[in-house]
Amino acid sequence: MRSLEPELERRRAAHLYRRRRVLGGAQSPLLQVDGKPLLSFCSNDYLGLANHPQVIQALQRGAERYGAGSGSAHLVSGHSAAHHALEEELAAFTGRPRALLYSTGYMANQGVITALMGRGDTVFEDRLNHASLIDGGLLSRADLKRYPHNNIAALADQMTRRLDGEALVAVDGVFSMDGDLAPLPELARLCQAQDAWLMVDDAHGIGVLGRDGRGSVDHFGLDPQAVPILMGTLGKAFGTFGAFVAGSEALIETLIQQSRSYIYTTALPPAVAEATRASLRLVQEESWRREHLQQLIARFRAGASQLGLELMPSETPIQPILAGSAERAVGWSQALESEGMLVTAIRPPTVPTGSARLRVTLSASHSFEQLDRLLDALGRLDREEAV
Structure with a gap:
């Protein structure tokens, strides 16, 4: 069995060692x-909602009603009225028929891509995408193609040379390390021309951009037909925890049936869903x-x-x-x-x-x-x- 210490020492020497605070x-x-x-x-x-009094009070009330944990996966006995209400409110907020809660954003991205794509298909991703999107593409066993950052011409060239099968373009709405926006209108037009899904991870746009904080898709005035798959996280601008995917009735039902990271994990605590319902109201009102x-x-x-x-x-x-x-x-x-x-x-x-x-x-x-x-x-x- 190999020693792990040399690699740790190399990271320290290269100023790449990470430590928790x-x-x-x-x-x-x-x-x-x-x-x-x-x-x-x-x-x-x-x-600034993570420590907001109304969000904390909603969490406390939720714990009093539902307890500390959900007890099971959504498809067993863990899907509470709090989860269901939050999904309906997130769907209305994003202007889509349905929304589906995931326990983390990482699980949401992996769950969507692996449920929709497989061998013989092609996933296209920006080189600066979040690791969860990249890992989702790898786990799907589809052909993963990465294009230079925000380079529509390079992506178009890749898409025209793809083989048969389904195609999906997955991209960050706001790039987490650079802070710039993806050119979503151009991506939407290209995907429609190439008959490809467009999936936007709006973890850093939801709550911050668009009308009432509806995110980067709304910022560009795009509708659900232009961006059929929208992912958002709840642990950033919303100040709580978890994630969601919003889209059509057929998309959400497909994810419920086929998304392994949704099916085979414990639902987030209902009290967190109640806290997020409070933060969602604050996002829109304040x-x-x-x-x-x-x-x-x-x-x-x-x-x-x-x-x-x-x-x-x-x-x-x-x-x-x-x-x-x-x-x-x-x-x-x-x-x-x-x-x-x-x-x-x-x-x-x-x-x-x-x-x-x-x-x-x-x-x-x-x-x-x-x-x-x-x-x-x-x-x-x-x-x-x-x-």
Whole structure:
């Protein structure tokens, strides 16, 4: 049996070693991290709902009614009235006939692709897609083709050369490490011309973009015919946990029958579904959260540009600052932590070699004063060494 230590040592030496941090309280801009207070700019709680009193109260009421766990899979005895109500509300929110809850976004992406695609079919994916989409394509046993980031011409060329069988294009609505949007209108037109499914993983768009936070598909004014498969997560802008897939009656029934990651896992706790119903209402009713978030984004980009920081073309809460090497990204992260701020260094293999970065994420719960503290600290980073 081979030793695992050499690979761990190699990762440490290459500044690629990951370690967990222990939080001592609820999600908020001000965290207790490993016992010390830090101002956080690395949470996906984009609307500041993870610690909202109404969401917490809904969770508590749900636990009082349904208990702590669901007890079983949805198709056995775990599908509660809370789950069913949330699915109906998510379907209405996304403007689709049906929605189906999954226990995680990773399981949703794998479950959809493996249920719809198989040997003889072709899955096309952007090279910067989330790992769950890539793994779904691999597990499906279909032919997996990856095209250069947001390169419609390259994708069109790949699609025209595919063999017989079904075709599916799977793409992030908002790319999780770059923060930019997929060109969904162009993708929709290409998929319709090629008679292919279009699946959008809108984990980082739902709640943030579009009318009342309906996401990147709504942001581009696309309907369910243009984007027949929509996946969204609940642990980011919604502040809770889990995921859903929304689409036609036939799609959802097919997933119930054939999606292994839905069929063979325990349903998320009903209390979490009740909490998510509360956060869904807040997402739609409190538009000031998205308005404040947009103001923070604009203020950050203007300030970072004045400092000469290398930003990426993102108008979303995900604001990467390119460092280049993993060593430099880690050094910058450590320097910020010494000033009382938590900003995660993102390194290969999460991003390509040479594009390590700080991934700044903004939340509606941040104040302008907190953002200015971050900008002041970023201005003091050592950037003299060549990238």
